[in-house]
Amino acid sequence: MNVITKTIQLADGRTITIETGKVAKQTDGAVMLKMNNTVLLATVCAAKDAVPGTDFMPLQVDYREQYSAAGRFPGGFTKREGKASDNEILTSRLVDRVLRPLFPSNYHAEVFVNVMLLSADGVDQPDALAGFAASAALACSDIPFECPISEVRVARINGEYVIDPTFEQMKEADMDIMVGASAENIMMVEGEMKEVSEQDLLGALKAAMDAIKPMCELQKELSKELGKDVKREYNHEINDEDLRARMNKELYQPAYDITKQALPKQDRADAFEKLLEDFKEKFFAERAAAPETPENSETPVISDDEYSAMMDRYYHDVERDAMRRCILDEGIRLDGRKTTDIRPIWCEVSPLPMPHGSAIFTRGETQSLSTCTLGTKLDEKMVDDVLDKSYMRFLLHYNFPPFCTGEAKAQRGVGRREIGHGHLAWRGLKGQIPEDFPYTVRLVSQILESNGSSSMATVCAGTLALMDAGVPMKKPVSGIAMGLIKNPGEDKYAVLSDILGDEDHLGDMDFKTTGTKDGLTATQMDIKCDGLSFDILEKALMQAKAGREHILKCLTDTIAEPRAEFKPQVPRIVQIEIPKEFIGAVIGPGGKIIQQMQEDTKTTITIEETDGVGKVQVSGPDKDSIDAALAKIKAIVAIPEVGEVYDGVVRSIMPYGCFVEIMPGKDGLLHISEIDWKRLETVEEAGIKEGDHIQVKLLEIDPKTGKYKLSHRVLIEKPADYVERPARGERRERPERGDRRDRGDRRDRRERPERGERRPRPEQQQQQEAEPYRDPTESKEPKDFSDALDHMDF
Numbered sequence: 001m002n003v004i005t006k007t008i009q010l011a012d013g014r015t016i017t018i019e020t021g022k023v024a025k026q027t028d029g030a031v032m033l034k035m036n037n038t039v040l041l042a043t044v045c046a047a048k049d050a051v052p053g054t055d056f057m058p059l060q061v062d063y064r065e066q067y068s069a070a071g072r073f074p075g076g077f078t079k080r081e082g083k084a085s086d087n088e089i090l091t092s093r094l095v096d097r098v099l100r101p102l103f104p105s106n107y108h109a110e111v112f113v114n115v116m117l118l119s120a121d122g123v124d125q126p127d128a129l130a131g132f133a134a135s136a137a138l139a140c141s142d143i144p145f146e147c148p149i150s151e152v153r154v155a156r157i158n159g160e161y162v163i164d165p166t167f168e169q170m171k172e173a174d175m176d177i178m179v180g181a182s183a184e185n186i187m188m189v190e191g192e193m194k195e196v197s198e199q200d201l202l203g204a205l206k207a208a209m210d211a212i213k214p215m216c217e218l219q220k221e222l223s224k225e226l227g228k229d230v231k232r233e234y235n236h237e238i239n240d241e242d243l244r245a246r247m248n249k250e251l252y253q254p255a256y257d258i259t260k261q262a263l264p265k266q267d268r269a270d271a272f273e274k275l276l277e278d279f280k281e282k283f284f285a286e287r288a289a290a291p292e293t294p295e296n297s298e299t300p301v302i303s304d305d306e307y308s309a310m311m312d313r314y315y316h317d318v319e320r321d322a323m324r325r326c327i328l329d330e331g332i333r334l335d336g337r338k339t340t341d342i343r344p345i346w347c348e349v350s351p352l353p354m355p356h357g358s359a360i361f362t363r364g365e366t367q368s369l370s371t372c373t374l375g376t377k378l379d380e381k382m383v384d385d386v387l388d389k390s391y392m393r394f395l396l397h398y399n400f401p402p403f404c405t406g407e408a409k410a411q412r413g414v415g416r417r418e419i420g421h422g423h424l425a426w427r428g429l430k431g432q433i434p435e436d437f438p439y440t441v442r443l444v445s446q447i448l449e450s451n452g453s454s455s456m457a458t459v460c461a462g463t464l465a466l467m468d469a470g471v472p473m474k475k476p477v478s479g480i481a482m483g484l485i486k487n488p489g490e491d492k493y494a495v496l497s498d499i500l501g502d503e504d505h506l507g508d509m510d511f512k513t514t515g516t517k518d519g520l521t522a523t524q525m526d527i528k529c530d531g532l533s534f535d536i537l538e539k540a541l542m543q544a545k546a547g548r549e550h551i552l553k554c555l556t557d558t559i560a561e562p563r564a565e566f567k568p569q570v571p572r573i574v575q576i577e578i579p580k581e582f583i584g585a586v587i588g589p590g591g592k593i594i595q596q597m598q599e600d601t602k603t604t605i606t607i608e609e610t611d612g613v614g615k616v617q618v619s620g621p622d623k624d625s626i627d628a629a630l631a632k633i634k635a636i637v638a639i640p641e642v643g644e645v646y647d648g649v650v651r652s653i654m655p656y657g658c659f660v661e662i663m664p665g666k667d668g669l670l671h672i673s674e675i676d677w678k679r680l681e682t683v684e685e686a687g688i689k690e691g692d693h694i695q696v697k698l699l700e701i702d703p704k705t706g707k708y709k710l711s712h713r714v715l716i717e718k719p720a721d722y723v724e725r726p727a728r729g730e731r732r733e734r735p736e737r738g739d740r741r742d743r744g745d746r747r748d749r750r751e752r753p754e755r756g757e758r759r760p761r762p763e764q765q766q767q768q769e770a771e772p773y774r775d776p777t778e779s780k781e782p783k784d785f786s787d788a789l790d791h792m793d794f
Contacts, residue, residue: 004225006218010163010211016129018222020140029141029228033133035164038126039069039119042133046143050108050236053305055313057103058110061096063088063130065117065386075384086419087385091127093420094151095134098180098187101528102146108236111143122387128153128164131180132215139219144231148219149187150212151180154204156196161207167387175200177523179208183216185530186537192427195475195519198541202534237313238306243283247314248321251279255322262336265365265451265500266406276315280308320506327485327494334502335364340543342480342498342550347460347558349468356570357469359558361461363498363551365451367404370461371444372469374570376619377606379440394430395442398422398458404450421455425479428459428514428522429466432474438575438617441471452500453481455524459514463555470563470570475516478552482544484509484536486529495540497547508532513544517552573619574626582637583607583614585665593636593665601629636664640708642698645715650692653683660696660710668708670696677713677722 003021010016017034024030027043034040051058065088067074067081074081084092099113115130131151138145155165155173162169170176177191186205193201223229258271284304326332331339343364352358357372380391398421402409425445433441443465445458456479463476483499486492486508496503504510508529514522566572578586586607587594598605603620616633620626640646640662648660648668657671675686688694696710 006222008214008218018136028143029137031136033129035124037121038124040129040133041118042115042137044113044137044141047110054108059100061092061113063091063115067386069117069120070386085385089416089419090423091130094178095131097526098131098149104144106237107144123166136219139223142228142232147182148216149182150215152208152211153178154208163211177204181212183213187527189525192522193520195516197519244314251318255318259322259326260332323506324485328492334500339494340497342547345554349464349559357465359461359464359468361457365449366454366457367449368457368461369446369448370465372465373442375440376604377617393440394433396422396426398445400447404447424455424524425458429462429477431521434472438573456481467559467562470566472562476555477514477516478548479514480544480547482511482540483507495543511540515548571619572626575617578614578616578637580612580614585636597632601625603629640698645697648694648696650690658683668710670710674711674713677719
């Protein structure tokens with residue numbers, strides 16, 4: 001085996017090791033990445049040839065976590081890993097978005113990148129290492145790839161930027177950013193923040209670049225040492241440069257004219273399509289009229305389908321150039337706006353009568369209908385990932401049906417794109433839900449129209465729906481997507497606010513930010529061009545801030561603050577805290593008490609222990625039912641007080657009295673003597689039966705056993721002829737007796753033996769008096785052998 005190992009050290013002294021040549025040797029490239037006890041295996045395999053007709057990069061990135069990595073069994077009946085979790089999909093997307101732009105544009109062979117988590121101790125975060133491992137696997141292969149990349153997580157902890165922090169360190173962070181980059185350029189940014197400034201974000205990006213550069217240099221060394229710095233040859237496209245030049249000459253100006261007309265999305269698409277179709281019709285007519293190529297000609301024969309595919313690719317470049325030049329040279333965008341303009345916005349809250357909160361947010365040709373549902377603790381989502389077993393009380397689901405873009409096709413399951421867009425919106429909003437808000441919150445965004453930045457429309461519509469539902473948000477949040485046009489070798493560039501779908505597709509950057517009036521809460525950035533300076537990034541961030549503030553004003557003009565009252569259909573929830581030692585008493589044996597309370601009051605009651613106290617959440621359809629449940633709970637956790645009068649319930653009858661429940665789970669003895677002032681032979685004489693209500697007074701709590709002594713008779717009037725009976729153990733006074741006669745001298749009593757010694761019988765006493773005195777300390781054993789013979793019987 002030719003095993004090669006490379007090591008790099010982080011600023012805090014931790015090391016990352018890359019090893020290749022030991023495992024998975026039948027792949028095109030494979031590495032084992034180790035950081036302390038975290039181990040990842042990354043592999044890459046590429047097809048030798050492209051599938052005919054493929055005109056895109058068929059890259060598939062899969063990040064998977066094995067439960068065995070953390071010494072756990074998977075859940076479910078099958079007890080094996082199933083479909084990818086949301087966390088695994090999101091990590092896969094992070095890696096994909098960095099790798100995809102670096103494959104050659106004319107390379108169309110299928111490429112599969114797999115990253116598996118094989119070992120994890122829950123200290124280091126493995127998702128931050130997946131991009132580094134995947135790129136290293138590509139560096140070990142001969143698959144065409146422009147340059148190595150890496151990814152790092154940047155957190156700001158106590159004002160300091162930390163690279164790849166541990167799970168424990170993240171608890172103190174106010175910024176969590178994933179950055180993917182080559183040695184020269186940032187390619188991808190995604191993360192969340194606690195209302196930080198744009199300058200703070202730039203500082204995190206600079207810290208990330210400093211950490212990524214040596215990782216990329218290490219991969220270049222590894223590739224050269226393996227001899228993989230020379231990549232394989234391929235030919236996945238048929239090209240006709242004469243046709244490319246002709247299309248650019250004949251179609252550029254008409255495409256430029258369409259761009260300047262500021263047509264609506266569908267009209268513009270139809271105009272561009274017609275321009276191409278007319279050219280194809282003309283071209284194929286000329287081709288049909290041209291003389292046939294001789295069979296013995298060395299010129300390859302190209303079919304009509306291959307020519308059509310070529311023209312689609314070339315026309316895409318014509319459109320791209322026309323749109324970009326129109327913006328750079330004249331400052332005119334596809335819809336006629338200036339670079340800093342925001343599309344017209346209209347908003348509405350409560351468009352739907354029954355959801356707990358609802359809103360429509362429309363910006364240009366992008367529209368989101370969002371609903372908010374409030375639930376109890378039982379509605380929380382249980383997360384059961386390899387390294388994360390927790391509960392989520394704020395959920396956001398994003399749906400992108402085909403009709404929102406006018407496509408005529410069936411709607412299938414949730415895709416990776418929908419999970420990614422929903423997660424970004426969730427990150428932007430989650431920090432503004434108060435931690436002590438007792439409800440579980442679910443937002444659902446239905447995209448009804450889409451032409452750019454539907455995830456940011458989800459943030460805006462979600463804010464409106466939350467406030468419409470009465471969720472006491474700390475601050476409203478708005479979001480915006482920014483674009484960039486910058487041609488290689490030119491100093492001229494344009495930063496675009498609120499980009500369209502075509503501007504995203506044909507541009508060089510898709511940069512989304514969400515935030516409140518006081519700072520950023522989330523960001524996502526994909527950069528497709530080289531040489532993007534921090535000056536351009538800063539300009540884009542500040543222009544985005546101005547756009548966000550404009551959109552935020554539109555939101556607050558629609559609904560200024562969260563509604564003071566919930567809608568009638570919202571379940572009411574009250575949360576109280578009880579001492580930890582009373583949790584078991586409220587639940588009862590086998591849940592008997594809490595289940596009975598829920599049945600009696602028609603409420604839902606949940607209890608969890610947090611920070612040494614029991615947090616009880618009671619939800620019900622109305623205030624009366626909640627109050628009834630709270631009264632029962634408070635009665636259980638209340639401590640009975642001596643001297644207080646209670647309305648008790650007779651639970652059982654005994655010959656000596658009855659047991660009365662004065663509080664839920666607290667029974668006391670009502671002795672038969674304390675039932676009435678008159679003497680009772682049986683409890684039944686008083687007419688008491690099980691289940692009867694009776695008022696009793698707590699007389700005493702036994703300090704040793706904690707038992708309660710109750711009385712009913714002290715609450716009723718004492719009869720005038722009542723004679724108090726003596727207390728137990730008290731002697732009655734006897735009448736005086738006459739003088740006792742003199743009995744004379746009493747005979748001497750025998751001396752009493754010591755306690756434990758039996759008094760001898762008279763005959764024994766006489767025998768003892770006749771025997772000579774023996775010293776009790778003297779041994780009773782014979783002194784010599786002759787004495788022993790005297791004691792033996794023969």
